[in-house]
Amino acid sequence: MKTLKIASIPGDGVGKEIMPEAIRVMEKVADVHGGLKFDFEEFPYSCDYYLKHGAMMPEDGMDRLSQFDSVFLGAVGDASKVPDHISLWGLLLKIRQEFQQEINIRPAKLLKGINSKLANPQDFDIVVVRENSEGEYSSIGGRIFHDDNEIAIQNNVFSKRATKQAMNIAFDLASKRKGLVTSATKSNGIFHAMPFWDEIFDEISAKHPNIKSESKHIDALAAYFITHPHELDVVVGSNLFGDILSDVGAAIMGSIGVAPSANLNLNGKYPSMFEPVHGSAPDIVGKGIANPIGQIWTAKMLLEFNGEANIAEHLLKVIEAVTADGYQTPDLGGKYKMTEVTDEIINRLGK
Amino acid sequence: MKTLKIASIPGDGVGKEIMPEAIRVMEKVADVHGGLKFDFEEFPYSCDYYLKHGAMMPEDGMDRLSQFDSVFLGAVGDASKVPDHISLWGLLLKIRQEFQQEINIRPAKLLKGINSKLANPQDFDIVVVRENSEGEYSSIGGRIFHDDNEIAIQNNVFSKRATKQAMNIAFDLASKRKGLVTSATKSNGIFHAMPFWDEIFDEISAKHPNIKSESKHIDALAAYFITHPHELDVVVGSNLFGDILSDVGAAIMGSIGVAPSANLNLNGKYPSMFEPVHGSAPDIVGKGIANPIGQIWTAKMLLEFNGEANIAEHLLKVIEAVTADGYQTPDLGGKYKMTEVTDEIINRLGK
Ligand SMILES: CC(C)[C@H](C(=O)O)[C@@H](O)C(=O)O
Numbered sequence: 001m002k003t004l005k006i007a008s009i010p011g012d013g014v015g016k017e018i019m020p021e022a023i024r025v026m027e028k029v030a031d032v033h034g035g036l037k038f039d040f041e042e043f044p045y046s047c048d049y050y051l052k053h054g055a056m057m058p059e060d061g062m063d064r065l066s067q068f069d070s071v072f073l074g075a076v077g078d079a080s081k082v083p084d085h086i087s088l089w090g091l092l093l094k095i096r097q098e099f100q101q102e103i104n105i106r107p108a109k110l111l112k113g114i115n116s117k118l119a120n121p122q123d124f125d126i127v128v129v130r131e132n133s134e135g136e137y138s139s140i141g142g143r144i145f146h147d148d149n150e151i152a153i154q155n156n157v158f159s160k161r162a163t164k165q166a167m168n169i170a171f172d173l174a175s176k177r178k179g180l181v182t183s184a185t186k187s188n189g190i191f192h193a194m195p196f197w198d199e200i201f202d203e204i205s206a207k208h209p210n211i212k213s214e215s216k217h218i219d220a221l222a223a224y225f226i227t228h229p230h231e232l233d234v235v236v237g238s239n240l241f242g243d244i245l246s247d248v249g250a251a252i253m254g255s256i257g258v259a260p261s262a263n264l265n266l267n268g269k270y271p272s273m274f275e276p277v278h279g280s281a282p283d284i285v286g287k288g289i290a291n292p293i294g295q296i297w298t299a300k301m302l303l304e305f306n307g308e309a310n311i312a313e314h315l316l317k318v319i320e321a322v323t324a325d326g327y328q329t330p331d332l333g334g335k336y337k338m339t340e341v342t343d344e345i346i347n348r349l350g351k
Numbered sequence: 352m353k354t355l356k357i358a359s360i361p362g363d364g365v366g367k368e369i370m371p372e373a374i375r376v377m378e379k380v381a382d383v384h385g386g387l388k389f390d391f392e393e394f395p396y397s398c399d400y401y402l403k404h405g406a407m408m409p410e411d412g413m414d415r416l417s418q419f420d421s422v423f424l425g426a427v428g429d430a431s432k433v434p435d436h437i438s439l440w441g442l443l444l445k446i447r448q449e450f451q452q453e454i455n456i457r458p459a460k461l462l463k464g465i466n467s468k469l470a471n472p473q474d475f476d477i478v479v480v481r482e483n484s485e486g487e488y489s490s491i492g493g494r495i496f497h498d499d500n501e502i503a504i505q506n507n508v509f510s511k512r513a514t515k516q517a518m519n520i521a522f523d524l525a526s527k528r529k530g531l532v533t534s535a536t537k538s539n540g541i542f543h544a545m546p547f548w549d550e551i552f553d554e555i556s557a558k559h560p561n562i563k564s565e566s567k568h569i570d571a572l573a574a575y576f577i578t579h580p581h582e583l584d585v586v587v588g589s590n591l592f593g594d595i596l597s598d599v600g601a602a603i604m605g606s607i608g609v610a611p612s613a614n615l616n617l618n619g620k621y622p623s624m625f626e627p628v629h630g631s632a633p634d635i636v637g638k639g640i641a642n643p644i645g646q647i648w649t650a651k652m653l654l655e656f657n658g659e660a661n662i663a664e665h666l667l668k669v670i671e672a673v674t675a676d677g678y679q680t681p682d683l684g685g686k687y688k689m690t691e692v693t694d695e696i697i698n699r700l701g702k
Pocket residue numbers: 188189219427428439443444594628
C-alpha cells in the first residue's frame with residue numbers, strides 16, 4: 001500500500017469550504033483503485049491564524065510542512081482581515097519561494113458541458129508554464145521621500161537559470177502535445193528584463209528545431225487568449241505574466257472557479273504544492289455555492305505529479321462527465337450546490 | 352478659421368496604410384463643419400528610418416515635434432527590422448515620457464453592429480485610465496554575471512505625484528459617467544509598488560465620497576473584463592496594467608483593430624499624442640485589409656481633446672452607423688477592404 005502524506009491548508013474564505021470536498025473525492029478515488037492511501041494532516045494557517053498569533057504560520061511552520069509528500073492548499077488571503085501582501089508573502093509566496101517550487105503549471109481547457117464566456121471558443125487546450133520563484137514577485141525595493149514626493153521602487157529580478165528552466169519545461173511539454181511554445185514577453189516596453197527573457201527564449205528555441213516557437217507581447221497575448229485560444233498550445237511566462245494569463249485562461253474556461261494549478265519543486269528537496277487558481281472569494285462564503293471543481297481538478301494534478309497518472313486520468317474523466325451532464329454551480333450558470341456537484345463526482349467514481 | 356497643426360507619424364507596418372485613411376476622414380469632417388482646418392506635416396520616423404539613419408528620429412526630432420498642437424501616430428515597431436525595445440524607446444515611449452504625456456485614455460465599448468468575442472457581452476462601456484510615464488516602463492536596471500549565472504534587474508518606479516494624478520483623472524471621469532472607479536492592483540504579489548498604489552488609491556477614494564471605488568487584482572480584473580465587463584466604468588491602472596487591460600478591452604470589443612487612445616500632456620508644455628491601441632501588424636501589410644477604425648476613432652479623440660467635442664461626436668456617430676450597417680474589415684468577420692470602410696465613413700459625413 002502506497003501512502004501519500006499530504007499537508008492540507010484550507011486557508012481563508014471558500015478555501016475552507018472546498019478543501020473538505022476535494023478530500024472526500026480523493027479518499028473515494030483511492031478507495032476505488034486500491035493500493036493507494038492518503039494520510040492528511042490539516043494546518044490552520046490563514047488570516048484568522050494571523051489575527052490570533054500575529055503570523056501566518058508558526059516559526060517552525062515550514063519545517064513541519066517539509067515533512068510531507070505534497071502540500072494541498074485551498075485559498076489564502078482576506079484583505080478585510082490582513083493586508084494581502086502580508087498574508088500572501090507570509091504563506092503562499094513564502095512556500096513557493098522557500099520550497100523552491102520554481103514552476104507553476106496551469107492548464108486552461110474547456111470541460112465538456114461548460115459554456116465558455118467566449119462566443120465561439122472552438123476547442124482550446126492550453127497549458128501555461130509560469131516561472132514561479134522570481135521576476136516581478138520580489139521583496140527587493142522600498143520607499144523614499146515624504147508626502148507628495150514619495151516614490152516606491154520595486155525591483156524585478158530575472159535569473160538566467162530559472163528562466164531557462166521554465167522554458168525548457170515548456171518545450172518538453174510541447175513535445176508531448178501540439179508542438180508549439182508561445183513566450184509571453186513585453187520587450188517593447190520593459191527595458192531590461194524582457195529583452196533578457198527574449199534572448200534566452202531564442203537560445204532555447206534554437207535547441208528545439210522540431211518545436212515551433214513564437215513570442216507575443218503580454219498585452220496582445222492576453223487579447224489572443226480571447227480571440228484565438230485554439231491556436232495556442234504551451235505558453236511560457238514570467239511570474240506575473242503567467243499569473244495574469246492563467247486567470248484569463250480560467251475566464252475563457254467559463255469561470256475561475258474551475259482552474260487548477262501545480263507549484264512544482266523540481267530538485268526533490270521540498271514538497272510541491274497544489275492549489276486552485278481562484279482566490280478566497282469572501283463574497284460567496286457560507287452560501288454553499290463555491291465551485292469545488294478547481295480544488296478537485298487540482299487534486300487530479302496532485303495525483304499525477306505523485307506518480308498516479310491513471311487514477312488522475314480517471315478522476316478528470318469523471319469530473320468532465322459530471323460537468324457534461326450539467327451538474328454545475330452558479331458561477332457557471334448552473335443551479336447546483338457545491339456539495340451536490342461533489343456528491344455526483346463521488347457517485348460516479350464507482351463502487 | 353481655427354487651424355490645428357498636426358505632426359503625423361505613420362510609423363511602421365499598417366501604420367503607413369491607415370494614416371492616410373484617417374487624414375482623409377479628418378479633412379472631410381473639418382470641411383463639412385467649417386471653421387476648422389488641419390495643417391498636417393508628415394514625419395517618416397520609423398524602423399525604416401532607423402535602418403537608414405541609425406536612430407528612430409534625428410537629434411532635433413523632439414524639438415520639431417514640439418512645435419505642433421498634437422502628434423498623430425500610426426503604429427511603431429517591426430521586430431524583423433529593429434529590436435522592439437530600441438524602436439519603441441527611441442520613438443513612442445520617448446515621446447510619451449519626454450513630452451510628459453502622463454495619462455493615457457483608452458475607451459473600450461462595443462460599437463453597434465460589431466460582434467464581440469464574448470458570448471453575452473451585454474452593453475459595456477469602459478474607460479481605462481493608464482498612468483503613462485513611469486512604473487514598469489523604466490530604463491533603470493541592468494544585467495550582471497556571465498553565462499548561466501546572468502541576472503537582469505528591472506526597476507519599477509512609482510511616484511506619488513503621477514499615481515495621484517492618474518487616479519484623480521479617473522475619479523473626475525467617473526463623476527461624469529456611471530460613478531465607479533476600479534483600481535487595478537497586485538498588492539498581494541508585488542511587494543513594494545502595489546501596496547503603495549493601494550494606499551494612494553484609498554486616500555483619493557476617501558476624498559470622493561460620492562464615487563464608488565473598488566480594487567481588484569490585475570489577474571482577477573483581466574478575467575473580470577471577460578466575465579463582467581458591463582459592471583465596470585472607469586478603470587485606473589499602472590503603465591503595464593493599463594497596457595494589458597486596454598488590449599483585453601480591445602479584444603472584447605471584437606478586435607484590437609478598433610481601439611483608440613490618447614496620450615495626454617496635462618501641463619500644456621508639450622503636445623499630446625493620439626494613436627490606436629493596436630500595433631504595426633506586419634503580417635497583414637499590403638493586403639488592404641487593415642482596419643482603419645482604430646486610427647479614425649483616434650482622430651475623434653484628437654478632435655475632442657483639441658476643443659472640438661461636437662465634431663468629435665459627429666464623427667463617432669458616423670463610425671458607428673457604418674459598423675452598424677456591416678461595413679467591417681476581416682478582423683471583425685467582415686468582407687470589406689480598408690478603403691471601402693473609410694469611403695463609407697466619408698460618404699456619410701455629409702455634403
Ligand atoms: C508598443 C508598446 C511599447 C506600447 C506599450 O506597451 O505602451 C503598446 O503596447 C501600447 O499599448 O501603446
